Amino acid sequence: xxxxxxxxxxxxxxxxxxxxxxxxGVVLTALVLALPVLVVFAHLFLPSTDVWQHLRETVLRDxxxxxxxxxxxxxxxxxxxxxxxxxxxxxxxxxxxxxFQWALLLPLAMPAYIIAYTYTGMLDFPGPVQTQxxxxxxxxxxxxxxxxxxxxxxxxxxxxxxxxxxxxxxxRAAFLEQSVCVLEVSRTLGNGPWAGFTxxxxxxxxxxxxxxxxxxxxxxxxxxxxxxxFGIPTFTTGIxxxxxxxxxxAAAAQLSALLMSFVFVLIVLERWSRRRARFHHTSSRYxxxxxYQLRGWRRVAAVAVCALPVLLGFVLxxxxxxxxxxxxxxxxxxAEFLRLVWNSLGLAAxxxxxxxxLALFMAYGQxxxxxxxxxxxxxxxxxxxxxxxxxxxxxxxxxFAWLDNxxxxxxxxxxxxxxxxILSGTLVALIFAYCVRFLAVSLQTVExxxxxIKPSMDDAARSLGMPPNRVLRVVHMPIMRGxxxxxxxxxFVDVLKExxxxxxxxxxxxxxxxxxxxxxxxxxxxxxxxSAALAIVxxxxxxxxxxxxxxxxxxxxxxxxx
Amino acid sequence: MTPLLEVDNVDVAYxxxxxxxxVNLELRKGLIGCLLGPSGCGKTTLxxxxxxxxxxxxxxIRLNGDPVSRPGxxxxxxxxxxxxVFQDFALFPHLNVAENIAFGIRHLPARDRDTxxxxxxxxxxLPSYGKHYPHALSGGQQQRIALARAMAPRPRLLLLDEPFSxxxxxxxxxxxxxxxxxxxxxxxxxxxxxxxxMEAFAMADRIGVVNAGRILQWDTAYNLYHRxxxxxxxxxxxxxxxxxxxxxxxxxxxxxxxxxxxLVPEGCGVGAPVDxxxxxxxxxxxxxSHISGExxxxxxxxxxxxxxxxxxxxxxxxxxxxxxxxFAVGERIGLKLAFNHLVIFPR
Numbered sequence: 036x037x038x039x040x041x042x043x044x045x046x047x048x049x050x051x052x053x054x055x056x057x058x059x060g061v062v063l064t065a066l067v068l069a070l071p072v073l074v075v076f077a078h079l080f081l082p083s084t085d086v087w088q089h090l091r092e093t094v095l096r097d098x099x100x101x102x103x104x105x106x107x108x109x110x111x112x113x114x115x116x117x118x119x120x121x122x123x124x125x126x127x128x129x130x131x132x133x134x135f136q137w138a139l140l141l142p143l144a145m146p147a148y149i150i151a152y153t154y155t156g157m158l159d160f161p162g163p164v165q166t167q168x169x170x171x172x173x174x175x176x177x178x179x180x181x182x183x184x185x186x187x188x189x190x191x192x193x194x195x196x197x198x199x200x201x202x203x204x205x206x207r208a209a210f211l212e213q214s215v216c217v218l219e220v221s222r223t224l225g226n227g228p229w230a231g232f233t234x235x236x237x238x239x240x241x242x243x244x245x246x247x248x249x250x251x252x253x254x255x256x257x258x259x260x261x262x263x264x265f266g267i268p269t270f271t272t273g274i275x276x277x278x279x280x281x282x283x284x285a286a287a288a289q290l291s292a293l294l295m296s297f298v299f300v301l302i303v304l305e306r307w308s309r310r311r312a313r314f315h316h317t318s319s320r321y322x323x324x325x326x327y328q329l330r331g332w333r334r335v336a337a338v339a340v341c342a343l344p345v346l347l348g349f350v351l352x353x354x355x356x357x358x359x360x361x362x363x364x365x366x367x368x369x370a371e372f373l374r375l376v377w378n379s380l381g382l383a384a385x386x387x388x389x390x391x392x393l394a395l396f397m398a399y400g401q402x403x404x405x406x407x408x409x410x411x412x413x414x415x416x417x418x419x420x421x422x423x424x425x426x427x428x429x430x431x432x433x434x435f436a437w438l439d440n441x442x443x444x445x446x447x448x449x450x451x452x453x454x455x456x457i458l459s460g461t462l463v464a465l466i467f468a469y470c471v472r473f474l475a476v477s478l479q480t481v482e483x484x485x486x487x488i489k490p491s492m493d494d495a496a497r498s499l500g501m502p503p504n505r506v507l508r509v510v511h512m513p514i515m516r517g518x519x520x521x522x523x524x525x526x527f528v529d530v531l532k533e534x535x536x537x538x539x540x541x542x543x544x545x546x547x548x549x550x551x552x553x554x555x556x557x558x559x560x561x562x563x564x565x566s567a568a569l570a571i572v573x574x575x576x577x578x579x580x581x582x583x584x585x586x587x588x589x590x591x592x593x594x595x596x597x
Numbered sequence: 598m599t600p601l602l603e604v605d606n607v608d609v610a611y612x613x614x615x616x617x618x619x620v621n622l623e624l625r626k627g628l629i630g631c632l633l634g635p636s637g638c639g640k641t642t643l644x645x646x647x648x649x650x651x652x653x654x655x656x657x658i659r660l661n662g663d664p665v666s667r668p669g670x671x672x673x674x675x676x677x678x679x680x681x682v683f684q685d686f687a688l689f690p691h692l693n694v695a696e697n698i699a700f701g702i703r704h705l706p707a708r709d710r711d712t713x714x715x716x717x718x719x720x721x722x723l724p725s726y727g728k729h730y731p732h733a734l735s736g737g738q739q740q741r742i743a744l745a746r747a748m749a750p751r752p753r754l755l756l757l758d759e760p761f762s763x764x765x766x767x768x769x770x771x772x773x774x775x776x777x778x779x780x781x782x783x784x785x786x787x788x789x790x791x792x793x794x795m796e797a798f799a800m801a802d803r804i805g806v807v808n809a810g811r812i813l814q815w816d817t818a819y820n821l822y823h824r825x826x827x828x829x830x831x832x833x834x835x836x837x838x839x840x841x842x843x844x845x846x847x848x849x850x851x852x853x854x855x856x857x858x859x860l861v862p863e864g865c866g867v868g869a870p871v872d873x874x875x876x877x878x879x880x881x882x883x884x885x886s887h888i889s890g891e892x893x894x895x896x897x898x899x900x901x902x903x904x905x906x907x908x909x910x911x912x913x914x915x916x917x918x919x920x921x922x923x924f925a926v927g928e929r930i931g932l933k934l935a936f937n938h939l940v941i942f943p944r
Contacts, residue, residue, distance in 0.1 A: 489687065491684070492689065494648075494681065494683065495683055495688075497674040499746070499747075502673070513691045514689070516691075
């Protein structure tokens, strides 16, 4: 493991080595990737500005209260939808179960800001629902009460509809992993389906459910599109307002740091529950679970419970989008739209490739030089998934702007040339932000795949005369081909959907599908936004398919035909 | 002539714990060596140090007289021309058999490469398997392919790490002899690591018994059995019991079984208390003898019985007897000595 160490007594001169990229390189990369979060956190310790004072006296309380309320509402929502559906499809038998098993994941493909404006279009005063009601009952404006979708409650509903799959996924996996023995013992002791659920299955699955819940809440805190569109003052909208409206980066960073401390609590919660989940595997004997056969009204209720989230969270909004898009053919046939698609795909492809390369470098570095520092580096680099895009954008913008200004000042002083902005406001900054945010996705996939390759493979290749960097290319990468493709696709789609960081960091006049969707929707041109939104949703289905294939294979002895 | 492999006073450590201590060994070209020991004794670590996967903490490893490992410097494995066959075979799952074998000779022109691959497939007795993928092969077939792959680049030294441990027990010895035939035919110098002495005996010219990170004795199988240098070797190799005795003079030791004649090593003075190694083939049943033992246990071995006997003092010895001498447990039988040399350890 120490081949490249000190060369004190090295006899043949040709064995000189370059500084070890696998050791120092991995740590350096992690440091660079951690820079945005570090910059944001550093602002906790900087003296506060006038703007910060102003924020504290006026809106900060609203930000905190609204963010907390939103978390509370979304938390309740995702649990109420996620747990019953997971239990029904994994432990009960009813018509359509196999379809619901994967269909319940579909709302994952629907970004929250898209579903939010779609529902607004449907439920607003001029929308089809209210128009129809007025027609039927002959009401006029102000004659009736109708729930306001653009409200905190509306945001809770929207976010719950698209985020419940996190709870569903993890709860379902936990229910399936519970050994048959435990559930059968519970049945022999006289517990019916309901008692079996509340007294055995649910307590055993609790750590997994908490993990899913904390992931959903992280997404809730990270959301910008929905709350901005609904005009709800939360942390993310506050950061935008402070950054763009008050032009105070330092105060925006301080807000970001405060938001990060909320996120940090969730990270700890998630880590803790994941660790606990390991102790809840009671037995390793897996066979086909005998499912409760539902009859009569129970059967109807089960179908309804599973169908509703799919309909509301995916089918209905997707149909509405398709309907709008069909009415605006000139939009998506235009050169402008093609340009948007090209920008989005190109950006997503570059970011996905770069994230994959970084993930391969870090995961392989950790394999070649398993050291304490490399292990920490890999963990740090994978933290970005929890950091809201808004926070990352602020953390990228500050150091890049500082660097640009410093270089520019120095160049002007020494050579009389102004270099202007080299990094900030360019695609470099944007792609860097994507890597920070989504590296975890590719890193997890690559690490898992690499871990399955036995170390003797590396040794065999090296004893046959191949140096380590070529072993990665010739042995590991071909073996991991499937997982590498998965990692690429997952990051690709995540980048395609990403909104807040893109809004802040994109170069002037550079638009993507997500940005354009949001802009058009904010201008109330809902129908015009539909084609771009639909493109994002369709791309979003890819990871859902990948995910449902993985989970159907994940359990030994489980029917893969789903 | 310099030996092909010299391991000179080598220590290997994980962190601060040394797992190999002051090991010395030499292997001449064309010989097959073996590191034999219980699991966790450090034999695999030593093998990995020779391959270049583990750095040495002290001492030096030389190949053909050239240093390849010193403290703080290790020639990487890919530059040593040392082949290795792994316990799990480590065949590349994405390559077929021919591509696996060609992996180490990828720099050769295609024609030479194909010739060599065909030659090796022939040698290991699987000539028509070039297009098969590893997962479609049986364990024994995978093992031969792993051997062929390691031999393809004509390594200076071939290392085999527990190559038969995943095989059925009945197959191991046969495979070991088969591998020996192949290695000898190709005149390959090799080192085998195993915990199974039958494998070691079937394959190796020289065997090192390893315990707690040290090589206790580096010798032929015959000498390890008949002239063990240490108690551990006597105990680990073959079967046998130690029986207390007293030195009478420089060629006689008195024990409960009578006076045993043989060379008494220097350092054991007259009257010194010693332990004598008694192998099951050192004593035979003899009705006429005045020495006797009680049958405690018997194991049928086909051509012979292995009896465990209790002597008058309570000491135990083992005894091989032809299988027509069928004694019952509890029976008392006469014994005669058939030592042709003496192995004693001072007490």
